[in-house]
Amino acid sequence: MARVNNWQLGREMSYWYPESRPDKQFAAVFDINKCIACQTCTLACKTTWTSGKGQEYMLWNNVETKPYGFYPLGWDLKLLEMLDGQKWDQSGEKPVYGGSTIFESAPAGERVLGWRPEEEDYAYPNVGEDDCAGQIDGGTSFQMPHMAWFYYLARICNHCTYPACLAACPRGSIYKRPEDGIVLVDQGRCRGYQECVRGCPYKKVFFNPMSGTSEKCIACYPKMEQGLQPQCFVNCIGKIRMAGWISKPEEAREDNPIDYLVHVRKIALPLFPQFGLEPNVYYIPPIHVPTSFTRQMFGPGVDDAIAAYKKAMSEGDDDLAGLLGLFGSTEEVMSRWTRNGETITGFNDKGEEAVRVPLREPVNIRPAYDKLYQITRVNCP
Amino acid sequence: MKTLFKLTVVCMIAVAVLAACRSRTISPSEVVAVTGQTITDDPAAGVWWGLPYHPAKLILQDLVEPRLMEPSTQEVEVTAMTDGKTVAFRLEWIDDSQDDLPGPQKFIDGCAVQLPQKMETNVPAPQMGEDAKTVEIAYWRADWQAIVDGRVDEITSLYPNASVDHYPFRAESLKKDPKAQGEMEQRYAPARRLGNSRSGPRKQPVEDMLAEGPGTLTRTNAVSRGRGVKTPKGWAVVIIRPLPEGISVQKGTNIAFAVWQGARRETGARKMRTGWIPLILKEPGK
Numbered sequence: 033m034a035r036v037n038n039w040q041l042g043r044e045m046s047y048w049y050p051e052s053r054p055d056k057q058f059a060a061v062f063d064i065n066k067c068i069a070c071q072t073c074t075l076a077c078k079t080t081w082t083s084g085k086g087q088e089y090m091l092w093n094n095v096e097t098k099p100y101g102f103y104p105l106g107w108d109l110k111l112l113e114m115l116d117g118q119k120w121d122q123s124g125e126k127p128v129y130g131g132s133t134i135f136e137s138a139p140a141g142e143r144v145l146g147w148r149p150e151e152e153d154y155a156y157p158n159v160g161e162d163d164c165a166g167q168i169d170g171g172t173s174f175q176m177p178h179m180a181w182f183y184y185l186a187r188i189c190n191h192c193t194y195p196a197c198l199a200a201c202p203r204g205s206i207y208k209r210p211e212d213g214i215v216l217v218d219q220g221r222c223r224g225y226q227e228c229v230r231g232c233p234y235k236k237v238f239f240n241p242m243s244g245t246s247e248k249c250i251a252c253y254p255k256m257e258q259g260l261q262p263q264c265f266v267n268c269i270g271k272i273r274m275a276g277w278i279s280k281p282e283e284a285r286e287d288n289p290i291d292y293l294v295h296v297r298k299i300a301l302p303l304f305p306q307f308g309l310e311p312n313v314y315y316i317p318p319i320h321v322p323t324s325f326t327r328q329m330f331g332p333g334v335d336d337a338i339a340a341y342k343k344a345m346s347e348g349d350d351d352l353a354g355l356l357g358l359f360g361s362t363e364e365v366m367s368r369w370t371r372n373g374e375t376i377t378g379f380n381d382k383g384e385e386a387v388r389v390p391l392r393e394p395v396n397i398r399p400a401y402d403k404l405y406q407i408t409r410v411n412c413p
Numbered sequence: 414m415k416t417l418f419k420l421t422v423v424c425m426i427a428v429a430v431l432a433a434c435r436s437r438t439i440s441p442s443e444v445v446a447v448t449g450q451t452i453t454d455d456p457a458a459g460v461w462w463g464l465p466y467h468p469a470k471l472i473l474q475d476l477v478e479p480r481l482m483e484p485s486t487q488e489v490e491v492t493a494m495t496d497g498k499t500v501a502f503r504l505e506w507i508d509d510s511q512d513d514l515p516g517p518q519k520f521i522d523g524c525a526v527q528l529p530q531k532m533e534t535n536v537p538a539p540q541m542g543e544d545a546k547t548v549e550i551a552y553w554r555a556d557w558q559a560i561v562d563g564r565v566d567e568i569t570s571l572y573p574n575a576s577v578d579h580y581p582f583r584a585e586s587l588k589k590d591p592k593a594q595g596e597m598e599q600r601y602a603p604a605r606r607l608g609n610s611r612s613g614p615r616k617q618p619v620e621d622m623l624a625e626g627p628g629t630l631t632r633t634n635a636v637s638r639g640r641g642v643k644t645p646k647g648w649a650v651v652i653i654r655p656l657p658e659g660i661s662v663q664k665g666t667n668i669a670f671a672v673w674q675g676a677r678r679e680t681g682a683r684k685m686r687t688g689w690i691p692l693i694l695k696e697p698g699k
């Protein structure tokens with residue numbers, strides 16, 4: 033094992049291969065507060081990529097209700113149980129992960145600490161949908177965080193900086209593209225050992241019994257190569273998603289939308305950073321959920337992220353609020369953004385203007401009785 | 414299908430009966446390929462019982478990660494014959510269950526025969542060879558056998574109750590144009606498009622491969638064939654491949670074997686294997 037730097041842990045860690053970061057790293061921010069679990073993303077992916085034989089059960093994109101939703105069943109709980117002592121040391125300037133990652137706790141004979149779901153575990157992709165974390169009793173009043181809560185967690189492959197799928201494959205059939213950091217399974221080389229399925233803690237590699245190979249999310253690389261965001265991003269009804277490029281923290285640029293949200297404002301956080309993969313899908317945590325739960329899922333930055341997110345609206349943080357307005361505004365990948373007064377502009381990889389949005393959507397109030405047309409409006413569509 | 418089923422049952426019974434009433438010669442320290450034989454791919458053929466067999470002890474693959482940590486199959490019984498051009502190996506081992514259905518967390522019974530590509534004094538590492546010391550591997554799998562025996566290339570062969578809403582390549586509009594339909598089907602099966610037929614349509618249950626060390630397995634021209642049947646106690650498999658170049662009654666080579674039990678989740682590097690065992694040719698009765 034090599035020693036590599038994992039900034040999400042605030043320390044070095046062991047990994048199967050030496051550190052080798054791509055020229056550019058695909059990354060995404062999902063705003064959990066806006067997801068309505070419509071599953072349009074799931075279907076957009078399904079119809080684009082996984083309509084073939086053996087892919088019937090596969091959802092490269094899925095949306096599950098937390099705390100009781102999982103696809104596959106118990107994917108996170110199972111590993112959390114196996115991985116003990118997930119402590120963060122917060123005494124210094126930056127939190128440092130004091131527990132061990134799935135690479136550091138690999139048992140004898142294994143490359144990573146992993147497990148493989150049974151086939152039944154994939155049989156209920158929307159189990160736990162809209163199930164609340166607790167009962168609502170008489171006399172309960174509305175407060176934040178909610179005492180009974182749930183939220184929707186949309187998930188794709190994290191195109192990790194230190195992919196466990198890649199580390200676990202004894203054949204080197206999985207590779208991380210140097211040009212964009214997208215992680216792919218070489219369909220010509222894979223021999224279907226399912227070691228990647230075992231290794232990926234997020235269970236985002238799937239075995240196809242008809243082709244005999246493992247398959248996974250490809251971040252719609254043919255679109256990304258053309259500067260376009262993946263299907264699950266552009267079809268998202270809630271406009272919760274933004275795809276782009278992330279820099280290392282010390283090279284973060286304020287005018288890079290992803291860098292701004294992840295590194296500068298730190299409101300978007302990785303999913304289970306303690307696993308040690310440096311995943312590249314970042315989540316704006318749900319603001320109504322007790323942070324005792326979300327801290328385990330998104331790391332120790334949750335409280336600050338929620339505070340900053342809330343302030344963006346209530347205290348006129350126009351940069352942050354403006355940037356959030358760029359989500360779902362264009363199909364193009366935005367690698368730069370600016371705010372000029374009330375106007376926020378996104379620029380594509382070529383530096384051309386891709387989209388322009390207002391800081392505040394104009395509000396039109398229409399009277400119930402329209403004098404011009406002499407009609408009364410009713411409040412239904 | 415019915416005839417095929419009957420045939421398989423007859424074969425299984427034949428193997429069982431033969432196994433029960435045999436009295437065979439053991440070759441304790443080498444695999445002997447008896448010369449001048451008419452090659453058969455039938456594991457139940459009577460000829461096998463007149464040939465000496467080698468009980469090859471299997472050991473854990475515990476050299477490279479991922480390793481097999483718990484021993485499973487103890488021994489594989491190997492019998493061999495040659496007609497001067499090809500050599501046939503009959504492998505038989507104990508396995509309680511028949512695992513020939515692929516799926517998530519479902520693995521396949523299989524076995525493999527490995528020989529050095531060149532007959533040299535310095536043999537390659539027995540664990541998949543090494544740099545510039547290539548090994549040739551012929552690999553048999555139970556799911557490929559099922560396909561060759563007639564399993565249909567549909568998801569319902571694996572999950573009989575599966576229902577599929579729609580495959581784009583089955584669209585009405587494509588039915589009149591088989592070429593366009595075939596292209597569309599491949600679009601949703603990249604592994605097959607790249608010629609990686611790990612499962613799906615195939616004519617042989619055996620695959621030929623080369624390796625120069627762990628993790629380097631590469632498919633090569635198909636020269637081997639074979640056939641496997643489930644016996645009451647396990648599997649009996651015949652693998653037929655070209656006779657190694659340079660081998661003769663005077664000069665032998667080396668051979669190694671591996672066995673995977675699907676029910677024990679053995680796959681790839683997680684296997685039971687042997688080290689190198691001498692392989693010699695012998696004339697009948699000598």
Ligand code: SF4
Nearest residue numbers: 189190192196197232
């Ligand atoms: S999320 Fe899983 S499949 Fe995707 S890169 Fe990371 S380890 Fe691999």
Ligand code: SF4
Nearest residue numbers: 067070071073268270
């Ligand atoms: S399309 Fe968007 S809003 Fe709908 S479930 Fe997917 S991520 Fe959530």
